[in-house]
Amino acid sequence: MSEFYEGLAEILEVDAAVINSAFDLHSGEAAWDSLAVVSTMALVDEVFNVMVDGQSLGKCATVADIEALVDAAKKA
Template structure:
């Protein structure tokens, strides 16, 4: 997960140490917008070699939600 966490930290413009499963994507810290969602879709494809739905990803509230979406995509 560390490669994913590093990439996600860059995308949402926070320090890598702030990224953990409980990290709130809708907090004032994170830049979680449509560009971040598209960039995260590309990151997930690069790191995990799976595609996730953009609308579902955009509805994620925490990093744990994104991880659950990735796991579901791996099983599909």
């Protein structure tokens, strides 16, 4: 999971130390916008070898929500 967290921190332009399952994607410190969603889709594909839906990903509020999408995609 650390490779994913590090990549997500880079996408969101925050320190990797603050990324965890409870991290709020809509907090003032995160840059969760359409570019971040597309970049996260590519990161998920690279790290977990699954594709997630962009609209569903854009609705995620926390990193745990992204992790749930990834888990669902793995089971599909």
